[in-house]
Amino acid sequence: MYKVLVMDGVAEEGLAPLRREEDIEVVIGRKMTEDELVETIPEYDALIVRSATRVTRRVIEAGVNLKVIGRAGVGVDNIDLEAATTQGILVVNAPDGNTIAATEHTIAMMLALARNIPQAVARLKEGVWDKKAFLGVELRDKTLGIIGLGRIGSAVAKRAQALEMNVIAYDPYITEEKASTLAVELVSLEELFRRSDFITVHLPKTKESYHMIDERAFAMMKDGVRIINCARGGIIDEDALYQAMLSGKVAGAALDVFEKEPCTDSSLFSLPNFIATPHLGASTREAQLHVALDVAEEIVAALRGKLVKNTVNIPSINPQVLSAVRPYLGLAEKLGKLQAQLVTGRIRKIEVIYSGELAKQEVSPITTAVVKGILDPILQQTVNFVNAPVLAKNRGIQVFQAVDGEAEGYSSLITVKVYSDKVEKSVAGTLFGKEDPRIVMVDGYRIDVIPSGYLLYVPHIDKPRIIGPVGVLIGEHNINIAAMQVGRKQIGGRAVMMLSVDAPVPEETLAEIARIEGVLDVKMVHL
């Protein structure tokens, strides 16, 4: 039975995909302190939040059963992604469901700013009919500067154009083609500051965007500029905004988000031309239903080990790519696991080389499977597709991936080379047919072994009285040999023997095998 904790008032109707699963129990959590959440979380397999709950490192480390954290929305800045990744917990979000809600809120804020609507409503409710105090401005022919031309920025651009505004944008990560499809002029940040009558931000809060709009930026802007932030608090420096509004440089500002939330006290609240909402951008019935449905479906998929679309802490994999590489994931993991048991010393470098047909595919998921296979037998903690690359990096292991046309006669070949401070070892595998995995090479010696169960690896000198005595010693312990492969490059040179056995060979027998003259090493491997 899986248990899912749902926080922050995520829409009940949207939880239907979870509620219809018989082995999933949904628990609606009340507002909790960090300590309370730390105490509660160990019994849960999944957690769903909006923006209020802070999923800190402490919470994540206490979540010993957590497999997935879902954000019913876009921004994941309330989730410690690094901690989740290290712990092997998948983080998913619902990036599309609230785009229109946040877009319409932005347009509403811009119109409210231009026409002083909140202030006029408040005055009228005080019983004052004051027409003179609220002279507004029109949007038509004004320049709107959009910082961040993603989902919401693009949708804001379309609506602003319908209001006959001239739209310019700054987004160094999108192409000129995308901007021109939207009929938006891409400009530098400085030019956007200099030319805009209204500026709206639609980008995540990152190191780069933190206080992107600060004192220096305000100094570059037109007198009387109006500023909107329905993205994330902290992109605008609130102290600098206060000063710029006091001086009259900024004619009005509308914030839906604040650097510290909830924000119930701010010097900005004293300014008549400042308007604000309490992070309402995504608060429409439609958006809340959509994000809840999207995230609930993702949680079900993640718990079932199925394809998850909107992953935040591992690269999302295109379904076509996944179906091409999926058959190789198991083989890759086994090759990694084999290496982990053959290699001695501290691993410094892993190199995964792809040849043949496979070399034409996007192979990074296969490389991750190799790394997972290598680290899993070595580390105490759970190693999965989420944390394998991070754990390798944290341990100072370099991971390289390369393609090489030479597949040694196989249609596709995966070669895994591991370099430690003591040895350098290479193993290779392929699929016979579409799904029959085989280890076909160890240290350049050709073999043909099914990567499963117990394997005995015996490198030796190619001469008589080795294979027989090894078989006898194993037989004496009543252990059945299911298959045997010997690979050599030249008569009388080095060779490798790989035996599939039905049970582990005891330590003392391994020691006896190692004493046979001509045996160079002996290792029991379990795949």
Ligand SMILES: NC(=O)C1=CN([C@@H]2O[C@H](COP(=O)(O)OP(=O)(O)OC[C@H]3O[C@@H](n4cnc5c(N)ncnc54)[C@H](O)[C@@H]3O)[C@@H](O)[C@H]2O)C=CC1
């Ligand atoms: N107020 C609210 O309730 C809501 C807030 N949001 C927030 O709105 C923001 C935008 O959301 P989406 O449009 O869905 O995201 P998105 O990922 O589709 O778009 C973000 C855009 O910002 C651009 N960008 C990133 N760093 C940049 C930089 N340093 N300078 C300029 N551009 C940069 C990216 O290239 C991308 O095009 C996010 O921060 C999200 O959390 C989203 C929904 C509701």
Ligand SMILES: O=C(O)CCC(=O)C(=O)O
């Ligand atoms: O869930 C909410 O109310 C906030 C949504 C939001 O900020 C986001 O999706 O980034």
